[in-house]
Amino acid sequence: MTYDLPMPKSSKHLGWKVKIRNLERTEDPHVTIIWKTLSWRYNIRNTGFMDREPNPDQVPKDVVAHIEENVEKLRAEWNKKHPENRVESRDR
Amino acid sequence: MSTQELTFVIDLPDRHREVPRPTRSATRKRRGRAIGATSAGLNVSRARARRITGRRITTHKDLKSVFLEERGARRPSVFVSWSAGNLAPLADVIHEERGNLRLLLFEQVTPERNEYLHTLFRTVVSLESDLHFLDPDELTEVISAENRGDLFVGGAVNPSEEVLVLYRGSFDRLSVPFAWFDRKSDVEPDTEDFAVIDHGQTIRLGAFEVAADAILYDFDSDYRRRAKKRHLNLDDSWGGALRRLRELRGVPRSGFPSISAKEVARIERGEVERPRRSTVEAIAKRLGVSPEEIATY
Secondary structure, three states: OOEEOOOOHHHHHOOEEEEEOOEOOOOOOEEEEEEOOEEEEEEOOOOEEOEOOOOHHHOOHHHHHHHHHOHHHHHHHHHHHOHHHOOOOOOO | OOOOOOEEEEOOOOOOOOOOOOOHHHHOOOOOOOOOOOHHHHHHHHHHHHHOOOEEEOOHHHHHHHHHHHHHHOOOOEEEEOOHHHHHHHHHOOOOOOOOOEEEEOOOOOHHHHHHHHHHOOEEEEOOOOOEEOOHHHHHHHHHOOOHHHOEEEEEEEOOOOEEEEEEOOOOEEEEEHHHHOOOOOOOOOOOOEEEEOOOOEEEEOOEEEEHHHHHHHHOHHHHHHHHHHEOOOOOOHHHHHHHHHHHOOOOHHHOOOOOHHHHHHHHOOOOOOOOHHHHHHHHHHHOOOHHHHHHO
């Protein structure tokens, strides 16, 4: 089952979602921030955006702060879904 | 999406619309809301079509000239029409070939009219068919989006061939074998419960969700090239590409019969300067690509 990070009301109301889906383009462990037709991959091993496009500055700071506040929970959820690409794996 | 790709919304005075008849979708259970099965529904469809961003075509003359121009330009342009009757003015256009045009219709068409439309357009998609589509409001936004070609708008499950056929926002089709979805996960994909969600960014198979990005990365080399370019800290070595492909396919390092997990790890880390040809071939075979393709991941 996909993990949907519960969002603060204001962000949820504007349509922001943060997900870890069952099948992602794996690479580094990450969450996907989804807003309408756009999405951003956010690395939860090193914390930071993974792609230069779409522009990470378009993501509200409170959405990023919410991810960082919940990063341990997100790491645990990632490990459950992707046991062969665990966050703490050093063999990268 | 290519900058050459254009959208045209056909909004003519409708004198040729087919009389609506009860549709299968109006009587069967479906996840999305049914569109356009009644006169009121057609008005809703018309309003939705009008919300799509694109060049508006409001006269028969304009429709003919745009159609001919786009067909000649061989651009993958998308024509959107809330009514099949809107296309009647094209009946007297002499056409030898259909170019690269796609048509999105908001209503159901008869099989005869569908055949005719296929002589004009390479792809004809009716929202009133047995295909599953995005929620209509999201669909409107996706078709108007610049990146629509990288989003999915709908699809159909084909249990006989065990493939999922997906439509992109550009109305290009892509087929994904069921086997591709087989991964170690807390839930199994359920192909009998298919939906496109998150504005075309997620494919849902029961409780199992797949990123559209993961599908496109594996099935579209042009998307892969663009995605790699966007990546901020990409390990662009051959070993890095192998690791991405292996993880995308859900194959553990121990999953190569003739190669040890240690050896795979060394190759991925770049510690093997030039892997043997036979090793590369064995890896490629297990991952279902040609040896040359590995570097593109």
